[in-house]
Amino acid sequence: MLNPLPFDELTVAFARIKGLLLTEEKVDRAMRGLVEAAKDAIPGTVGAGISVRDREHGGPAGCSTDEVLKQEDAAQLEAGQGPCITAWTTGQAVIVHDAATDARWPLWRQAVVSLPIRSLASAPITAGNGFIGAMKVYSTLPSAYDAGTGQLLEKLGVAAATLLSNVQGPQTPRRMSESLKDALQDRDNTSRACGILMERQGLSPEQAIRELFRLARANRSTVAQVCLEIMAGSRRHAAK
Structure with missing residues (x-):
């Protein structure tokens, strides 16, 4: 179903930011490029996004390619449950084959029933020993994703973790x-x-x-x- 990017291509994201002073503006631009790449790389995908769990150290609040995922993200936070929250609490990729019938998160399902989301895949973004967010894609068709989608998102999440973990604040350029x-x-x-x-x-x-x-x-x-x-x-x- 998928044609995953070769592993070596995952180093490109690191090479592009090597030596940069990562201001919040630059990280935001890089994250937007990353979600656009995920959208283009995964067949059947309509939109992609990055949800950030913990903004304790400042930095971007995440990003998405369209308004639908912004609404879906807000629905998860309000409901306190959903695929991204499960991904970053369990440390495992989550695949939703049909949001209209998935019974794992009833509050989330009710909140997104009016959105054009049928399939969704989410994978945790890992930094150090913790999970700082999740990367996700969605489709308007059911059963659009499989385990391979989650594995690809996990690899793209390596680049996302580097970006999110290294935002330059006014007091922390050396760190x-x-x-x-x-x-x-x-x-x-x-x-x-x-x-x-x-x-x-x-x-x-x-x-x-x-x-x-x-x-x-x-x-x-x-x-x-x-x-x-x-x-x-x-x-x-x-x-x-």
Whole structure:
């Protein structure tokens, strides 16, 4: 159903922001470009957006490609339930095959029944050990998305997390710079860990990144920590 972007293309978002001073204005523009890319990359998608859970450190409040998702986002916050809230509280992607009949969030369903949303996919945006928001897409047709949609959103969420976690405030340019370096290091570690899994288990790049997410969830850890453990294990193996 999907034609996922190659894993290497996910590094483009990081490369474009490397060395920038990430003001709120620049982050907002970059996030808008990211949601437009998600809309264009996923077949059947009418709109895409990013919902931000915690604005404690300031920065953009999220963005969307159309007014429908803004209304849907407000409905979730008012109802206190919905697919994005579930995505960031469980740390797992959520697929809604038909919003008109999905019984998991009755208050949310009632709130969006008048909106042209039938299918929706949402994936958490992870920063450090917590979830700071969710990335989502919707379609006006039922059953438009599957598990592969959630996996693609999770990968696009890596770029979103870097942007949202590194907004430059008036007091924090140095902290932002260090955090961006850490994020870029995590990206490089992810590439190395994927390479190890590909060689060790004969996986494709797509299968390798899926395995990283699986291991992180199984161990209740982060992808970054799993990558470090895989690389450490490879070094121990090479030393024997």
